[in-house]
Amino acid sequence: xxxxxxxxxxxxxxxxxxxxxxxxxxxxxxxxxxxxxxxxxxxxxxxxxxxxxxxxxxxxxxxxxxxxxxxxxxxxxxxxxxxxxxxxxxxxxxxxxxxxxxxxxxxxxxxxxxxxxxxxxxxxxxxxxxxxxxxxxxxxxxxxxxxxxxxxxxxxxxxxxxxxxxxxxxxxxxxxxxxxxxxxxxxxxxxxxxxxxxxxxxxxxxxxxxxxxxxxxxxxxxxxxxxxxxxxxxxxxxxxxxxxxxxxxxxxxxxxxxxxxxxxxxxxxxxxxxxxxxxxxxxxxxxxxxxxxxxxxxxxxxxxxxxxxxxxxxxxxxxxxxxxxxxxxxxxxxxxxxxxxxxxxxxxxxxxxxxxxxxxxxxxxxxxxxxxxxxxxxxxxxxxxxxxxxxxxxxxxxxxxxxxxxxxx
Amino acid sequence: xxxxxxxxxxxxxxxxxxxxxxxxxxxxxxxxxxxxxxxxxxxxxxxxxxxxxxxxxxxxxxxxxxxxxxxxxxxxxxxxxxxxxxxxxxxxxxxxxxxxxxxxxxxxxxxxxxxxxxxxxxxxxxxxxxxxxxxxxxxxxxxxxxxxxxxxxxxxxxxxxxxxxxxxxxxxxxxxxxxxxxxxxxxxxxxxxxxxxxxxxxxxxxxxxxxxxxxxxxxxxxxxxxxxxxxxxxxxxxxxxxxxxxxxxxxxxxxxxxxxxxxxxxxxxxxxxxxxxxxxxxxxxxxxxxxxxxxxxxxxxxxxxxxxxxxxxxxxxxxxxxxxxxxxxxxxxxxxxxxxxxxxxxxxxxxxxxxxxxxxxxxxxxxxxxxxxxxxxxxxxxxx
Numbered sequence: 001x002x003x004x005x006x007x008x009x010x011x012x013x014x015x016x017x018x019x020x021x022x023x024x025x026x027x028x029x030x031x032x033x034x035x036x037x038x039x040x041x042x043x044x045x046x047x048x049x050x051x052x053x054x055x056x057x058x059x060x061x062x063x064x065x066x067x068x069x070x071x072x073x074x075x076x077x078x079x080x081x082x083x084x085x086x087x088x089x090x091x092x093x094x095x096x097x098x099x100x101x102x103x104x105x106x107x108x109x110x111x112x113x114x115x116x117x118x119x120x121x122x123x124x125x126x127x128x129x130x131x132x133x134x135x136x137x138x139x140x141x142x143x144x145x146x147x148x149x150x151x152x153x154x155x156x157x158x159x160x161x162x163x164x165x166x167x168x169x170x171x172x173x174x175x176x177x178x179x180x181x182x183x184x185x186x187x188x189x190x191x192x193x194x195x196x197x198x199x200x201x202x203x204x205x206x207x208x209x210x211x212x213x214x215x216x217x218x219x220x221x222x223x224x225x226x227x228x229x230x231x232x233x234x235x236x237x238x239x240x241x242x243x244x245x246x247x248x249x250x251x252x253x254x255x256x257x258x259x260x261x262x263x264x265x266x267x268x269x270x271x272x273x274x275x276x277x278x279x280x281x282x283x284x285x286x287x288x289x290x291x292x293x294x295x296x297x298x299x300x301x302x303x304x305x306x307x308x309x310x311x312x313x314x315x316x317x318x319x320x321x322x323x324x325x326x327x328x329x330x331x332x333x334x335x336x337x338x339x340x341x342x343x344x345x346x347x348x349x350x351x352x353x354x355x356x357x358x359x360x361x362x363x364x365x366x367x368x369x370x371x372x373x374x375x376x377x378x379x380x381x382x383x384x385x386x387x388x389x390x391x392x393x394x395x396x397x398x399x400x401x402x403x404x405x406x407x408x409x
Numbered sequence: 410x411x412x413x414x415x416x417x418x419x420x421x422x423x424x425x426x427x428x429x430x431x432x433x434x435x436x437x438x439x440x441x442x443x444x445x446x447x448x449x450x451x452x453x454x455x456x457x458x459x460x461x462x463x464x465x466x467x468x469x470x471x472x473x474x475x476x477x478x479x480x481x482x483x484x485x486x487x488x489x490x491x492x493x494x495x496x497x498x499x500x501x502x503x504x505x506x507x508x509x510x511x512x513x514x515x516x517x518x519x520x521x522x523x524x525x526x527x528x529x530x531x532x533x534x535x536x537x538x539x540x541x542x543x544x545x546x547x548x549x550x551x552x553x554x555x556x557x558x559x560x561x562x563x564x565x566x567x568x569x570x571x572x573x574x575x576x577x578x579x580x581x582x583x584x585x586x587x588x589x590x591x592x593x594x595x596x597x598x599x600x601x602x603x604x605x606x607x608x609x610x611x612x613x614x615x616x617x618x619x620x621x622x623x624x625x626x627x628x629x630x631x632x633x634x635x636x637x638x639x640x641x642x643x644x645x646x647x648x649x650x651x652x653x654x655x656x657x658x659x660x661x662x663x664x665x666x667x668x669x670x671x672x673x674x675x676x677x678x679x680x681x682x683x684x685x686x687x688x689x690x691x692x693x694x695x696x697x698x699x700x701x702x703x704x705x706x707x708x709x710x711x712x713x714x715x716x717x718x719x720x721x722x723x724x725x726x727x728x729x730x731x732x733x734x735x736x737x738x739x740x741x742x743x744x745x746x747x748x749x750x751x752x753x754x755x756x757x758x759x760x761x762x763x764x765x766x767x768x769x770x771x772x773x774x775x776x777x778x779x780x781x782x783x784x785x786x787x788x789x790x791x792x793x
Contacts, residue, residue, distance in 0.1 A: 006577075139582075139586075183771065183774070183775055187774070187775035187777055187778055189771075189774040189775050190522075190774065192522055192524070192582050193721075193725065193770065193774050194771070194774070196524065196718070196721060197722075197767045197770045197771055197774075198767070200718050200763050200766070200767045201763070201764060201767035201768070201771070203760070203763055204760045204761070204762070204763025204764035204766075204767060205439075205760075205764055207758065207760035207763070208439060208443070208758050208760040208761055208764060209443075211758040211760065212443035212758060213443070329590065332586060332587075332590065335583075335586070336587065339583060373598050373601070375594040375595065375597050375598035375601075376594075376598070378590075378594050379590070379591050379594045379595075382587035382588075382590045382591050382594075383587070383591060385583065385587050386573065386579070386583075386584055386587050386588070386591075389573075389577075389579040389580055389583050389584060390573050390576075390577040390579040390584075391577050391578070391579070392577070
């Protein structure tokens with residue numbers, strides 16, 4: 001009972017924030033620019049009154065808070081998830097319209113930048129999903145991403161072949177995961193310790209090899225070919241989302257497939273059911289003949305392979321070369337996305353998009369000279385994750401056996 | 410004979426020692442790999458293997474010799490000051506590492522996985538820095554107040570994580586990781602605003618600390634070692650007393666051993682959790698004061714450096730025992746100090762420290778691995 005009351009209370013607090021923003025909203029227009037120049041169907045720019053839009057958004061927040069309170073207090077029931085979703089959406093709309101009040105908001109470029117930042121986060125969170133669903137906490141996502149980025153740059157440069165680079169990244173990510181698996185499954189070392197240490201180990205090794213090997217001859221070792229963007233016919237012509245989602249590199253299309261594929265494998269196949277059983281209650285799984293250790297090894301290692309792909313996106317998809325510590329904490333944001341997405345690949349992908357959006361917003365705001373400091377936008381993933389694990393908006397519970405070594409008796 | 414050897418090898422201290430040795434061997438392999446003479450001699454390895462072996466020896470010995478001269482005693486220096494400076498540098502590096510490592514040791518002993526040393530150091534440094542930089546107080550009171558502010562800052566940030574754990578059941582690992590980032594971003598923001606930024610500066614850096622709020626230098630201007638070293642030693646004794654001799658420490662350890670039993674025994678789990686995290690954070694806050702009021706004297710984004718991770722490794726290597734933390738902290742302080750010389754003299758990148766350090770922790774954490782690595786050769790050892 002106590003747990004379920006937190007949601008309406010938290011929503012009420014956030015509604016007050018919405019009210020404060022509404023009161024301080026200026027009565028000027030926010031210009032929305034949807035079409036890009038290359039679109040076939042053009043939608044003209046239009047202005048929206050900031051006050052009016054935030055009033056509507058605020059009304060939705062009130063409705064959601066009221067509905068949540070009604071459910072909890074009268075019906076004695078948990079707040080339905082869609083109510084929280086509607087609330088969150090309304091709050092984001094209000095914040096966005098006010099941030100850009102009197103300025104032009106270019107939706108397509110905002111979204112494009114968000115997706116680019118979200119790709120490694122989503123791949124990283126998939127690694128987390130596969131690992132934690134089978135019962136191994138994966139703090140080492142950062143290391144898996146970084147190893148993928150380094151090896152993909154190195155292999156693709158040496159072979160002048162980006163596909164080989166991609167394969168190298170997959171192997172590198174899987175290798176880091178394998179170490180995580182060996183230490184946490186075979187040697188029963190605390191999984192959090194292994195994760196934290198692996199991140200630093202990968203930083204150390206890649207920095208060392210970068211300074212000694214790569215720097216000695218950058219054209220040979222650190223000039224990989226890059227993937228070109230592929231425009232998908234028809235889908236790419238859809239206004240707004242077309243150019244954002246369907247004019248991307250191969251790695252991004254692989255990401256769509258991975259999210260859908262992992263969701264399907266986890267929740268619709270026998271393999272996924274067994275995997276989740278091992279993560280929830282390994283003893284029971286063992287009793288019915290599921291090989292706990294083998295299942296854990298395989299799932300953790302496959303997870304690392306996906307994170308490796310995310311690392312390759314840094315070098316082969318975006319920057320075009322490796323840089324020291326270039327993942328810059330993305331692995332920890334991926335961990336946040338994983339938790340915020342409740343250990344579900346599809347939710348985690350949306351959480352990754354949200355966090356990518358928040359990170360990207362700082363660039364959009366810097367262009368228009370908004371007074372909101374970038375640090376607060378960057379804080380958003382971390383703050384939201386703390387709110388989520390504290391159960392302030394709904395309760396998040398991970399797989400029951402996650403973080404616990406299984407000792408066969 | 411064999412049995413006796415096994416017993417020694419299975420002892421914790423020996424395992425720790427062997428883990429360190431194994432890690433230095435891994436580091437040596439990396440050093441050899443990166444050396445250009447080793448690479449060239451490797452091309453005609455079959456023709457003249459001795460060239461290769463001596464190249465490997467020179468690279469590895471040269472690097473570790475430079476590390477020794479940078480961390481312990483520089484026998485090649487001209488005068489006594491330069492000869493003994495390395496060991497004082499080691500102590501200067503070790504001071505914040507040990508302080509923060511002690512904080513984590515308290516948390517680990519109490520069953521709380523505090524990954525948030527970095528954030529707690531930042532908070533300590535922010536609080537202490539603000540008092541030490543922007544508040545004008547008479548000399549004799551300025552230092553203690555700034556010191557207390559730093560301890561308080563770290564304690565508050567730690568206690569907040571503890572409170573979230575106690576009140577909502579939030580996993581402290583996740584919360585403290587996220588808190589690290591929030592703390593550093595907050596510092597980044599404050600260093601851009603007049604709250605902490607030096608007037609007229611374009612960079613995110615604060616004005617210098619007032620002289621009255623600085624830790625006293627222990628060995629004169631030639632050496633960086635400051636009174637934080639004494640604070641560190643006091644902290645070691647304090648944590649030993651707290652964990653082993655006080656009733657609060659007994660409650661801490663009871664919580665760590667078995668929270669359910671502790672609850673039945675009448676220990677208030679929630680309050681103890683908050684207190685553990687407050688004490689843990691306070692010690693990291695103390696580390697923050699050592700950085701801002703002792704070593705750096707300015708507040709920058711790099712104030713926590715890599716001490717957050719160092720603290721974790723030190724607490725693990727020291728097995729959460731205050732004296733062990735002290736030893737481990739001095740070892741890692743030495744690694745840091747030595748690596749600077751090693752990079753300058755031998756061109757071995759300083760990042761080798763991260764590799765050696767993380768290998769040590771991996772080996773320490775997995776005793777069976779170390780045993781299997783060294784048990785291959787016990788006969789040879791016996792034959793000696």
